[in-house]
Amino acid sequence: MSTFAFGARHLLPQKSFSFLPSRFYSFPAVYLLSEFFNPHQFHMILVADGLRLCHDYGHFSSYGAAIVASTVILRTVSAGPLYTFTEKNQTLVTKAYCESAIEVVNSRFSIPQKDGRINLKLQQTMIRKSFIEKCQNYGCHPLKSGIFAMFQLPIWMTMTFGLRNACGIHVTPFVYWPPTIPEFVTEGLMSPTTSLGLIAATTFVTACNVEIGHLRRVYGQSMSIAIKEDPKALERGSVNASVPSHLPWQLKFAHGAGFFGTCMILVASFFAPSALVIYWCTSGSHQLILHLLHLNNRVRRFLGIPISPLDAKHPYQALWFIAKGHYRILRWMTTTTTTTSR
Numbered sequence: 001m002s003t004f005a006f007g008a009r010h011l012l013p014q015k016s017f018s019f020l021p022s023r024f025y026s027f028p029a030v031y032l033l034s035e036f037f038n039p040h041q042f043h044m045i046l047v048a049d050g051l052r053l054c055h056d057y058g059h060f061s062s063y064g065a066a067i068v069a070s071t072v073i074l075r076t077v078s079a080g081p082l083y084t085f086t087e088k089n090q091t092l093v094t095k096a097y098c099e100s101a102i103e104v105v106n107s108r109f110s111i112p113q114k115d116g117r118i119n120l121k122l123q124q125t126m127i128r129k130s131f132i133e134k135c136q137n138y139g140c141h142p143l144k145s146g147i148f149a150m151f152q153l154p155i156w157m158t159m160t161f162g163l164r165n166a167c168g169i170h171v172t173p174f175v176y177w178p179p180t181i182p183e184f185v186t187e188g189l190m191s192p193t194t195s196l197g198l199i200a201a202t203t204f205v206t207a208c209n210v211e212i213g214h215l216r217r218v219y220g221q222s223m224s225i226a227i228k229e230d231p232k233a234l235e236r237g238s239v240n241a242s243v244p245s246h247l248p249w250q251l252k253f254a255h256g257a258g259f260f261g262t263c264m265i266l267v268a269s270f271f272a273p274s275a276l277v278i279y280w281c282t283s284g285s286h287q288l289i290l291h292l293l294h295l296n297n298r299v300r301r302f303l304g305i306p307i308s309p310l311d312a313k314h315p316y317q318a319l320w321f322i323a324k325g326h327y328r329i330l331r332w333m334t335t336t337t338t339t340t341s342r
Contacts, residue, residue, distance in 0.1 A: 037161040037165070039165040039177050039180065043158055043162070044158075044161065044162050044165050045180075047158065047162025047163065047165075047166065048162060048165070048180040048181055050070065051063070051066055051067065051070055051181065052181060054069060054070040054073075062187055063183055063184060063187055063189060063275070064187065064189060064274070064275070064278055067163070067275060067279055067282065068278065068282045071159070071279055071282040071283055071286065072286060074159070075283060075286045075287075076286070078152075078155060079152060079287070079290065080290065082147060082148045082151055083148055083290050084303050084305065085147065085148075086144070086145050086147060086148040087294050087300070087303075087305050088140075088305050088306065089140045089141070089144040089145055089147075090145045091305055091306050091307070091308045091311075092135070092138040092139070092140035092308075093135060093138075093140050093141070093142050093145070094220070094308040094309075095134075095138065095306065095308045095309065096131055096134035096135045096138055096140065097131060098227065098309040098310065099130075099134055100127050100128075100130045100131040101127075101227045103127060103130055156283065159279060159283075160276060160280075163273070163275045163276055163279055164272075164273070164276060165180060166180045166184060166275070167179055167181075167189065167190045167275055167276075168180070168184075168190065184273075184275060188274060189273060189274045189275040189278075190273050190274075190275070191273065191274060192270060192271055192272065192273065192274065193269070193274040193277050198269075198274075198277055198278070198281060199266070199269040199277065201281050201285075202265060202266075202269055202280050202281040202284060203262065203265060203266045203269070205281065205284035205287070205288050206262045206265050206280070206284045207262050208288050208291075209258075209284060209287050209288055209291060210255070210258030210261070210262055211258075211323075212288075212292075212319070213254075213258065213291070214251070214255045214258065215319050215322050215323055215326065216319070217251050217254065218243065218244075218247065218251065218322055218326055219319065220310070221244055221247065221248065221251060222242060222243055222244055222322065223310045225244055226242075242325065243322060243325035243326050265280060295315040295316060295319070296315070297311070297313075297315065
């Protein structure tokens with residue numbers, strides 16, 4: 001494909017599509033989202049053209065293979081550095097929190113009142129101030145840890161709806177556009193997949209990503225509680241953490257949202273075009289690899305991620321320990337196995 005042909009596709013008039021007029025939109029948000037996913041928008045056209053370029057210059061035998069290759073390249077370039085940055089920031093935040101927790105036992109943070117008791121409110125205020133100062137010194141901030149999700153979600157939605165537009169749609173005579181990649185028709189990528197293995201793999205990797213993220217948050221919460229109960233444990237280098245009986249609502253909400261998203265992916269995989277399911281499976285698999293790699297201490301040192309006092313020497317075993325104490329089915333299996341061995 002020549003450069004002239006690639007540019008002409010963006011500059012020359014496209015085939016007109018039929019849409020509902022803007023006056024039919026009752027809410028500005030609906031109109032904004034509809035325009036964002038409009039096949040005429042540049043970023044929507046760029047998805048189809050980028051996939052076509054990857055197929056032509058990569059000499060792939062099918063567009064399914066081109067979807068896999070382009071997804072891996074895009075996520076390696078975008079998601080990899082963002083995930084590493086998030087891990088570095090979160091580690092520095094954890095380090096600042098641990099240093100502030102150690103200062104709890106410092107006399108200058110334990111100011112007695114007239115009755116001899118410690119002013120806990122003033123103590124917490126000074127510790128919070130110390131934590132903010134340490135975050136500023138380390139160049140980190142708790143809110144920066146959400147950058148990965150802030151960038152990844154729009155990219156995921158753009159790719160999803162870009163592929164959906166590439167497959168074409170015919171809802172009504174008023175909402176219709178043909179497939180922007182005609183080869184999708186001959187390769188069967190427009191029709192729902194008949195492979196239950198692909199659907200199962202997509203659901204499995206999505207659920208694994210949700211649960212690994214949830215277990216890491218539970219681990220951080222359990223370590224935080226252990227430090228509050230025994231601040232001197234950090235100085236001794238032995239923090240005995242156990243799964244908390246009650247989790248904060250933020251953790252429950254995040255886990256519930258992830259579970260809901262997994263169910264939505266499972267249901268949509270039976271009806272969505274095969275091209276979307278291939279993309280979801282590839283994207284989820286790549287994310288799972290990122291999760292597992294960034295848990296490894298050697299990989300973290302190679303990427304320049306600092307070490308925090310809460311980092312486990314054996315991170316995979318630590319997550320498995322948290323999982324056995326958090327999930328009822330694993331607790332039941334552990335209890336049954338122990339009873340049987342006796």
